[in-house]
Amino acid sequence: MLPVPAAIGFDIDHTLLVDNKLERVAFLHLLGTLLADGGAAIGSLPVEIEAIDALLARQRSGACSIDAAVGQFATLHGRAAEPRYAASFRATALRMVDDFVIPLPGAVDTLAALRECGIALAVLSNGWNPLQQRKAERAGFHGVVLTSAELGVQKPSQAAFAALVEVLQAPPARTWYVGDDPYNDVAGAAAAGLVPVWLDAEAQPYPPELAPPARRIESLSELPMLAAAAVPS
Ligand SMILES: [Mg+2]
Missing domain, CATH: 3.40.50.1000 (HAD superfamily/HAD-like)
Structure with a gap:
């Protein structure tokens, strides 16, 4: 019973x-920042999305923090894992909640x-x-x-x-x-x-x-x- x-x-x-893939889209916004800062794309949009989804899966499994995932994304694109990238990602994700959720x-x-x-x-x-x-x-x-x-x-x-x-x-x-x-x-x-x-x-x-x-x-x-x-x- x-x-x-x-x-x-x-x-x-x-x-x-x-949440309609809110964090994936926040990562894509960050990609724009990384490229504007002199970083290099790792491939086509599907390749970028695959890399993002793999990082998010690692974070959700407890293998790394969200800040560490952002840092790894920055280094994948030839940029240092600066704290401002994690701060930017978090702020972007939070701004998106009302529209995406x-x-x-x-x-x-x-x-x-x-x-x-x-x-x-x-x-x-x-x-x-x-x-x-x-x-x-x-x-x-x-x-x-x-x-x-x-x-x-x-x-x-x-x-x-x-x-x-x-x-x-x-x-x-x-x-x-x-x-x-x-x-x-x-x-x-x-x-x-x-x-x-x-x-x-x-x-x-x-x-x-x-x-x-x-x-x-x-x-x-x-x-x-x-x-x-x-x-x-
Ligand atoms: Mg669930």
Whole structure:
């Protein structure tokens, strides 16, 4: 049976919102700066995008910080990894939030409904602040946003979910975690003793090597009813 949630944690990207490749575009803006400073392109636009996506994937996996990724991008283009490039990238990304970030259908209303039910809410994301905080605000979330960059650990690590549970101050067995990623969100939360809810808003096949998710929703709007139908533990 599904226990009544005392608290719910959320993933951000493709769970509360989409950001339309905001960071990739911020990198492309930085590319213009690097070239204006005398740097050299490494190839065609697809080649540049491939390099950007590889750096972002490294950062999201915890292999490097976003500032280090920017520094590597600068050196790839024949420029020194000057701190001003990281500062410029961060400022550009933050400026883009209002235009690029679109809340998922039902996100704003669902968060409000859950708050009204007295359920503690927080966000846990593999990313960096204040970017993830600003993105969450666009989806109507103004509470605690934990990021891997600040925690020093990534989902699906149990330490990341332990940090979330500490913020929410609820027992793990009564803490739901809602996310779209079967590995980082669903399997990660389950391994940490939380109650995972898989958001399958994009009709993705579930990885066959993972145990099928016990709770699946197609829209965030299903969450308040799922919580109301849960049983006291
Ligand atoms: Mg996600």
